[in-house]
Amino acid sequence: MRTQHEIEVWGTILFLDITSQVDLKIAIEQVNQYVHHIDEVFSTYKENSVISQLRRNEITIEECSSEVIEVWNLCDHIKELTQGAFDPWAVVGGFDPSGLVKGWAADNCAEILQQAGAQHIQINAAGDLSLRGGFTPDKPWTIGVINPDNRLEILQTFEIQDGAIATSGTYERGAHISDPHTGMIAIGAKSATVLGPNGAIADALATALMVAGRDGAIWFTSKELSEYSAWVIDRHENVAWSIGPAAT
């Protein structure tokens, strides 16, 4: 049976599209609890969240739970992979992993549902998608990328069986990405889409490409990112470029 669910969380809506032969009632409730837990821990808007305490230096990373340490380490790793273009430590007010957490948590939601026996899973966290098992047994998920200049249009589609896709752009919540090198608003791209096996990495790379623009293409030549692809619309020239196995 195919079911769709919506969870209001993270200042947006989490959309689940699941096909399963087994009853997922418990698993969906687990997802619901999990995403609210993630909000309590990682929200920079909640004064008492672990991240807010960490930002105020009231606690150290060593005092945090394993999931916070996992995110911290992932951030550190992707900072390195992106030569500093992704840098949650450079955000005004302190460590802010928001550019990665949504994609990371979407993957974890998909994992919960897959473990519970769901066969075809789409988790859409406001543009950060985690996908499992294709849309049907013989058809991958087809995901459209919205034109940042004209939300009436889908500019590109990608087919994904198992993996993640994330789009970053200044249009979603205003210009919310800063260049860690300059502290200025990121100007490397108008919209950056990354797809690959891991949602956290895809999310962070999309954020980083907003900063680095075409300079970020080189990251995708590393062995570790050989399964990742980028599709990016330049800010000024109004052209798109792409790299990676799904490049078109």
Place this chain on the structure above:
Amino acid sequence: MKRLLLIAAGTLSGLGAVLSVTPPQLGAADLGLGTGPAIVPTTTPAPAPTKTATPPPVKSINGTFTGPVVNVSYGNVQVEITVSNGQITDARALQAPSGRNDRYTNFALPILKEQTLAAQSTNIQGASGASYTTYGWRKSLQGAIAKAGI
């Protein structure tokens, strides 16, 4: 969906040489541009999933139905649907956010409209890039559908 792709292709032609344009005449099966990374079919064979979006064709519900106004962080969204013989034949936004830039006013609505109207045959199952308005659209649409009783 075809209409939508025609518009998209028209825009893409201005985007330069590195873009390859999807010909609008392609069918759903041809839409995938690249296979995506790490594609390992892991599912065991399963029965075809049941579609959830097909309303019963026998209902003779007709008229227009208006969903609630849903506040998204920078404006309101309100959806109106037109129903003919129990089928949604049109869905449009009575209100959509008008931000700093009016180009964004309509904000992915037609994409969602396509999904709403043709959920059983739509060529995409998800969109990357949509955010708050998606949420408002769905919320208001649900209200309109509930009001219509379909």
